[in-house]
Amino acid sequence: MNIESKKLGNFLAMARSKMNISLRSVESLTGISNAYLSQLETAKIKTPAPQNLYKLAEVYGVPYILLMELAGYPITEPDGDGTRGSSQFAARIGAVTDDEEAQLIEYLDFIRSRKIMRS
Incomplete structure (x- = not known):
């Protein structure tokens, strides 16, 4: 278990808990299986798919870039013109x-x- 996946898992579990929703509810909102979600929360998945992180960010109302960073993906700063890569x-x-x-x-x-x- 790497540190990033543990941080992400804890964060996702806390976000879901604050919303008081079940894994099955998140599954119906995102289309991501509750088994996969459970493995994310328990840090059994080392490199979650970015598109899944995006869906979770939308449901939990958190910045996508934060989930990417917690998952260990490299984060780029916006260019001077306000665009991203x-x-x-x-x-x-x-x-x-x-x-x-x-x-x-x-x-x-x-x-x-x-x-x-x-x-």
Whole structure:
């Protein structure tokens, strides 16, 4: 058991306890099995999937970056322009197909063009 997984497990158990919800409730809210959640809380999972940490951050109302840090993932600071690296974005959305990637890029271009038109 490494220190990071123990810290993360304790934090997740406390967050769930404060919300007074069961593992099964978290399972229904996140789609993550209660067995996996239990293993996270007892530090049996050394490297949890970032997309699962993101789902848990949403349910528990805690910063995703905090869960990533507690899990032992390297954390990057925002660049001077307020942006973060693409690796964090990729971790949040998980694997995508080539078609999905193209659609995401197209949609992001659309959003950015709207911002330019507004300024």
